[in-house]
Structure formats: structure tokens, C-alpha cells
Amino acid sequence: MRLQNQLKQVRQQHSLSQSELGKLVNVTRQTIAFIEKSEFAPSVTLALRLAGALEIPINELFWLEEESI
Numbered sequence: 001m002r003l004q005n006q007l008k009q010v011r012q013q014h015s016l017s018q019s020e021l022g023k024l025v026n027v028t029r030q031t032i033a034f035i036e037k038s039e040f041a042p043s044v045t046l047a048l049r050l051a052g053a054l055e056i057p058i059n060e061l062f063w064l065e066e067e068s069i
Contacts, residue, residue: 001064008036010054010061025049 011021011032018032025046034040035050042050042062051058 002038002067003041003062004038004065005035005062007032007050007054007061010056011036014054021050021053024053 011018014021016024017029018036019029022029022032026049027046031040031042035042047058047062051061054061
């Protein structure tokens with residue numbers, strides 16, 4: 001299973017840069033970029049902070065996708 005997200009789309013809807021969102025949740029711009037590209041799965045704590053900062057339910061921001069075998 002792979003963690004998918006719509007972080008980039010929601011962040012852009014809030015007119016936030018990666019750096020601005022990173023500052024809101026106390027991580028670097030690079031961390032936000034890696035999460036947006038699904039190259040890094042955030043901790044539960046960080047996922048909750050991101051969902052809270054973007055005012056969206058966590059299950060609408062992140063979800064698990066089955067990988068084809």
C-alpha cells in the first residue's frame with residue numbers, strides 16, 4: 001500500500017507556498033515537497049498538523065492506495 005495525498009492541491013487552494021505551509025507545521029519546504037510527491041510518508045502527528053492547518057479532514061488529505069502486484 002502507498003500513501004497518497006492531495007496536499008499540493010489543497011495547499012494551492014489556500015494560496016500557500018510550500019515554505020509558508022512548512023512554517024505553519026514546523027517543517028522545511030523540502031519536507032512539504034517530498035510529501036506532495038508521495039516520496040515521504042509523514043508521521044501521524046505531522047499528517048494531523050497538516051490537516052489541521054489546511055482545515056480539511058485527514059482522510060480527505062491522505063489515503064492508502066493498493067499497489068498493483
